[in-house]
Amino acid sequence: DCIIRCGLRWQVLIFLLYLSHIASGQIRYSIPEEMKKGSLIGNVAQDLGLDLKRLRAGRARIVTGESIQYTELKTDKGILVVSERIDREQLCGDVTPCSFSFEIILENPIELHRVTVEIVDVNDHSPIFKNNHIKFEISESATLGSRFVLESAKDPDVGVNGLQEYVLTQNDNFVLKQHSNPDGSKFAEMILQKPLDREENPHLSLKLIAVDGGNPQRSGTVNIEITVLDANDNAPVFNQSVYRATVMENAPKGTYITTVNASDADSGSNGIVMYYFSNLKENLADIFDIDETTGKISVVGQIDFEKDKKYDIRVEAKDQGGLTDLGKVVIEIVDINDNAPVINIMSFTSPVSEDAAAGTTIAVVNVKDADSERNGQITCSVDTNSFKIKSSLSSYYTLISDVAFDRETTPEYNITITATDSGSPPLSSARTLHLRISDVNDNAPLFHQSSYSAYVTENNSPGMSIFTVSARDYDWNQNARISYLLEDTQISGTPVSTYISINSETGVLHAVRSFDYEQIKQLKLVVKAQDGGSPPLSSNATVKIMIQDQNDNAPQVLYPVQTSSSLVAEMVPRSADVGYLVTKVVAVDVDSGQNSWLSYKLQKATDRALFEVGLQNGEIRTIRQVNDKDAVKQRLTVVVEDNGQPSRSATVNVNVAVADSFPEVLSEFTDFTHDREYNDNLTFYLVLALAVVSFLFITCLVVIISVKIYRWRQSRILYHSNLPVIPYYPPRYADTLGTGTLQHVYNYEVCRTTDSRKSDCQFARPCSQNVLIMDPSSTGTMQRMQNEQNIMDEPDSPLEVISRVPSPPLLSLRGTTENHSLKHIR
Ligand SMILES: *[C@@H]1O[C@H](CO)[C@@H](O)[C@H](O)[C@H]1NC(C)=O
Ligand SMILES: *[C@@H]1O[C@H](CO)[C@@H](O)[C@H](O)[C@H]1NC(C)=O
Ligand SMILES: *[C@@H]1O[C@H](CO)[C@@H](O)[C@H](O)[C@H]1NC(C)=O
Numbered sequence: 001d002c003i004i005r006c007g008l009r010w011q012v013l014i015f016l017l018y019l020s021h022i023a024s025g026q027i028r029y030s031i032p033e034e035m036k037k038g039s040l041i042g043n044v045a046q047d048l049g050l051d052l053k054r055l056r057a058g059r060a061r062i063v064t065g066e067s068i069q070y071t072e073l074k075t076d077k078g079i080l081v082v083s084e085r086i087d088r089e090q091l092c093g094d095v096t097p098c099s100f101s102f103e104i105i106l107e108n109p110i111e112l113h114r115v116t117v118e119i120v121d122v123n124d125h126s127p128i129f130k131n132n133h134i135k136f137e138i139s140e141s142a143t144l145g146s147r148f149v150l151e152s153a154k155d156p157d158v159g160v161n162g163l164q165e166y167v168l169t170q171n172d173n174f175v176l177k178q179h180s181n182p183d184g185s186k187f188a189e190m191i192l193q194k195p196l197d198r199e200e201n202p203h204l205s206l207k208l209i210a211v212d213g214g215n216p217q218r219s220g221t222v223n224i225e226i227t228v229l230d231a232n233d234n235a236p237v238f239n240q241s242v243y244r245a246t247v248m249e250n251a252p253k254g255t256y257i258t259t260v261n262a263s264d265a266d267s268g269s270n271g272i273v274m275y276y277f278s279n280l281k282e283n284l285a286d287i288f289d290i291d292e293t294t295g296k297i298s299v300v301g302q303i304d305f306e307k308d309k310k311y312d313i314r315v316e317a318k319d320q321g322g323l324t325d326l327g328k329v330v331i332e333i334v335d336i337n338d339n340a341p342v343i344n345i346m347s348f349t350s351p352v353s354e355d356a357a358a359g360t361t362i363a364v365v366n367v368k369d370a371d372s373e374r375n376g377q378i379t380c381s382v383d384t385n386s387f388k389i390k391s392s393l394s395s396y397y398t399l400i401s402d403v404a405f406d407r408e409t410t411p412e413y414n415i416t417i418t419a420t421d422s423g424s425p426p427l428s429s430a431r432t433l434h435l436r437i438s439d440v441n442d443n444a445p446l447f448h449q450s451s452y453s454a455y456v457t458e459n460n461s462p463g464m465s466i467f468t469v470s471a472r473d474y475d476w477n478q479n480a481r482i483s484y485l486l487e488d489t490q491i492s493g494t495p496v497s498t499y500i501s502i503n504s505e506t507g508v509l510h511a512v513r514s515f516d517y518e519q520i521k522q523l524k525l526v527v528k529a530q531d532g533g534s535p536p537l538s539s540n541a542t543v544k545i546m547i548q549d550q551n552d553n554a555p556q557v558l559y560p561v562q563t564s565s566s567l568v569a570e571m572v573p574r575s576a577d578v579g580y581l582v583t584k585v586v587a588v589d590v591d592s593g594q595n596s597w598l599s600y601k602l603q604k605a606t607d608r609a610l611f612e613v614g615l616q617n618g619e620i621r622t623i624r625q626v627n628d629k630d631a632v633k634q635r636l637t638v639v640v641e642d643n644g645q646p647s648r649s650a651t652v653n654v655n656v657a658v659a660d661s662f663p664e665v666l667s668e669f670t671d672f673t674h675d676r677e678y679n680d681n682l683t684f685y686l687v688l689a690l691a692v693v694s695f696l697f698i699t700c701l702v703v704i705i706s707v708k709i710y711r712w713r714q715s716r717i718l719y720h721s722n723l724p725v726i727p728y729y730p731p732r733y734a735d736t737l738g739t740g741t742l743q744h745v746y747n748y749e750v751c752r753t754t755d756s757r758k759s760d761c762q763f764a765r766p767c768s769q770n771v772l773i774m775d776p777s778s779t780g781t782m783q784r785m786q787n788e789q790n791i792m793d794e795p796d797s798p799l800e801v802i803s804r805v806p807s808p809p810l811l812s813l814r815g816t817t818e819n820h821s822l823k824h825i826r
C-alpha cells in the first residue's frame with residue numbers, strides 16, 4: 001500500500017516539479033485528523049489570489065495520485081473541505097509529521113497550484129494490552145530483586161499521544177521498572193523488593209496500567225495474577241508451650257495421657273507434622289509412647305511413683321522439611337498406695353534379763369513406706385500388752401517393755417510389730433521379734449512336800465537307798481541346778497551323817513548302816529536343797545525315816561529258867577484238881593507289834609491228857625484229876641511262837657513232878673543219869689567236830705592274814721578302793737517288857753534255829769550270855785552247867801557246822817577292815 005502510494009507520490013512530485021515553472025504557488029494547510037466531512041480546510045481562492053470567476057472559468061479541479069480523495073474543492077466558494085474521514089494512523093502510521101499533497105489545476109491558462117495538507121495527530125487511541133490477564137507463579141522463597149517482565153501495551157497514537165509510561169497498582173512486594181526498546185517502544189518489569197509470604201498472602205492481584213500523554217490522557221490496564229508458591233519456611237509450632245497431665249501410678253498400658261498439637265503454617269507436605277520424644281532419658285521410651293502422627297501420649301510401661309514423681313519430657317514436632325519445634329510435657333504421677341510399710345530392726349536386745357524394769361528399751365525399729373502423703377503415713381502397733389511402741393524420731397520407733405518380766409511364767413515373747421499406712425485401702429506389714437528372757441536366780445528350790453515320811457525295814461543292807469526327796473527350782477539351768485545336802489544335825493549324840501547319806505545330785509537317801517528297830521525307831525533329818533545360782537537360794541524339808549520292825553527276834557523264855565539240870569521242877573500235888581495252875585511260861589519278844597504277839601502250845605508231854613497250856617497266857621494247867629498212876633516225873637515241852645511272818649519260836653521244857661513230897665521227886669529224877677551216858681557219847685563227837693572246825697578256822701585265818709599282809713605291801717591303794725566299810729555294832733537290847741532290871745547282850749548270830757525235835761538241842765538253846773541262873777542255891781551245879789554249856793556251844797548238826805564256819809573269820813575280817821578305815825581316816 002505504502003509502496004504504491006509512495007510510487008504515486010514520487011510521480012506526482014516529478015509532475016509537480018515539471019509544472020512548477022509553469023505555474024507557481026504552493027499552499028500548506030494543517031488540520032487535525034478525524035474531521036467531519038465538509039469541514040473547511042482553507043480558502044484556496046483567497047490563498048492563491050484567484051477570484052471565483054477564474055476558478056470557475058478555469059475549471060479548477062483537484063488532481064491527485066491517491067485513490068482516496070480526502071478533500072474536495074468547492075469552486076463556487078473557493079474553499080477546500082474534508083470529503084473523506086482522515087485517520088492519521090491509517091494514513092501515516094508511525095510517520096510524523098503526516099501530510100498529503102495534491103494539486104489544484106486551472107485551465108485557460110493552465111495553472112498548477114500545490115496544496116499540502118498536514119494531518120495533525122489527535123489522541124484518539126488508548127494503549128492496549130494484548131491479553132487481559134498476566135499470570136505468574138512465584139515461590140515465596142524467591143530472592144529479592146527477582147525480575148518479572150511484563151507484557152507491553154500498544155498505542156497507535158504518536159508523539160505525546162503515544163504510550164508514555166506504565167503504572168503498577170500499589171503493593172508492598174513489587175516495584176516497576178520501565179525500559180525502552182531501541183525502537184522507542186516501552187516495556188516494564190516487576191522487581192521483587194519484599195519477600196512473598198504464602199502464608200500471609202497466597203495470591204496477589206495487581207494491575208498494570210499503561211498511559212499515553214494525550215489530552216485527555218488515555219490508558220490501558222491488564223490484571224496481573226500472582227500465585228505464591230509454598231516454601232517450607234514455617235516450622236511447626238506447638239499450640240501450648242507446656243502440656244501438663246497427670247496419670248495414676250500403675251496405670252495400665254494404653255492409658256491416654258494427653259495430646260500435643262503443633263501446627264505448621266506451610267501447606268501440603270511442608271505442613272505435615274510428626275511428633276517425637278526428644279532427648280529421652282534412657283528407658284523413658286519404655287514407659288511412654290507418643291503417636292507420631294496424632295501427638296497422643298500414652299502409657300506403655302510400668303509407672304512407679306516411687307521411682308519418679310514427675311516426668312519432664314521434651315517433645316519435638318517436625319515437618320517434612322525438617323523444621324522443628326520443641327515442647328514440654330510435664331506428666332505428674334499420682335501416688336497409689338501400692339507399697340506396704342517396710343519394718344527394719346535397727347537394734348534388738350535378746351535375751352533380756354528378767355529383772356529388767358518396765359520401760360526397758362527392747363528394740364529400735366525403722367519403718368519406711370515408699371508411698372507419699374497419706375499413703376506413706378504410718379502407725380505402728382504391737383500385739384501384746386506387755387510392750388509399748390513409741391515413736392521417737394520420724395520413722396523410728398522404740399519398743400519398750402511395759403511390765404516386769406518373770407521368766408518362770410513367760411520365758412519368751414513373740415512380739416509382732418505391725419505397721420499400717422493411712423492409704424485407702426491401707427497396707428500393712430508385720431515383723432515378729434522373738435524375745436527371750438534370761439534367768440535371774442529369783443526362785444529358791446521347792447520341795448514337793450515340806451516334810452516326808454519314809455519307811456525302812458530294819459536289818460537293811462548298808463548303802464541301801466531308802467527314799468528320794470526331790471525339789472524343783474523354777475529358774476533355769478545353773479540357777480535351777482539343785483544339790484541336796486543333809487543339815488548337820490545330831491541323832492542321839494551322833495551326827496546324822498553316820499546314819500544317812502544323801503546323793504547330792506539325785507536326792508536319794510542312802511542308809512549308811514544297818515538299822516535296828518530295837519535300837520532306834522525313827523530318824524528325823526533336815527534335807528536342804530540348794531540351787532547353783534549366785535548367791536544360791538535354798539530351802540529345807542524334814543524327812544522322817546521310820547524304821548520298821550522285822551521279826552528278827554525269837555521269843556525269849558524268862559520263866560521257867562532253863563538250866564541244864566533237870567533239878568528244877570514244878571511240883572503238882574497228887575491231890576491237885578482239874579484246872580490246877582502248875583506254872584506259867586513267861587516269854588518276851590523284843591520285836592514289836594505282831595512280831596511280839598506270843599502264843600503258847602504244848603508240843604510234847606509225858607502225858608498229853610494231863611496238861612494243857614493256855615494259848616495266850618502260857619499257863620500250864622491240869623485238865624484232869626491227877627491220879628496215882630500218873631508218873632512222878634512229867635516233862636512238858638512248850639513252844640512259844642511269835643506272830644511274825646515267818647514266825648519264830650522258842651521251846652521250853654518244863655519238868656513237873658507229880659508228888660506230894662520232895663524225896664519222892666529226887667528218887668525219880670536220878671533216872672536222868674542214863675541220859676548222861678548218852679550225852680557223853682554225843683559229847684565226844686561234838687568235841688571232835690569242834691577240834692576239826694577250830695583247826696580249819698585257824699588255818700583259814702592264817703592264810704587270809706598272810707594274803708592280806710602280802711597285798712598290803714604290794715599296794716596300799718587297793719585297800720582304799722572297794723572294801724565296804726561295815727562297822728560292826730553289837731546290838732543292844734533294852735528290856736522294855738516290864739521287868740526293867742535285865743539288860744542282856746545277845747549275839748543273835750550264834751543263836752541259830754534248832755531242830756526243836758532234838759531234845760539235846762533244847763539245852764543248847766540259850767546262848768552263852770543268855771544263861772539265867774534263877775536259883776542261887778544251885779551253885780553246885782554251876783561247874784557242870786558250864787561244861788555242858790561249852791558243849792552246847794558247839795553246833796548240833798553238820799549243817800550248823802558249815803553255816804558257822806565262816807562266822808568267826810567274818811568277825812575277824814570286820815575287825816581288819818575297821819582298822820583299815822581307821823588308818824584311812826588318820
Ligand atoms: C490442634 O489445635 C488446633 C487449635 O488449637 C485445632 O484446630 C486442631 O484441630 C488441633 N489438632 C489436633 C490434631 O487436635
Ligand atoms: C492444643 O491442642 C490440643 C490438642 O488438640 C487441645 O486439646 C488444646 O486445647 C490446644 N490448646 C490450645 C491453647 O489451643
Ligand atoms: C514364738 O514363735 C516361735 C516360732 O514360731 C514358736 O516356736 C514359739 O512357740 C512362739 N512362742 C510363743 C510364746 O508364742
Ligand SMILES: *[C@@H]1O[C@H](CO)[C@@H](O)[C@H](O)[C@H]1NC(C)=O
Pocket residue numbers: 487526528538539540
Ligand atoms: C534350814 O534349816 C537350817 C537348820 O535347820 C536353818 O538354819 C535354816 O535357816 C533353814 N533354812 C530355811 C530356808 O528354812
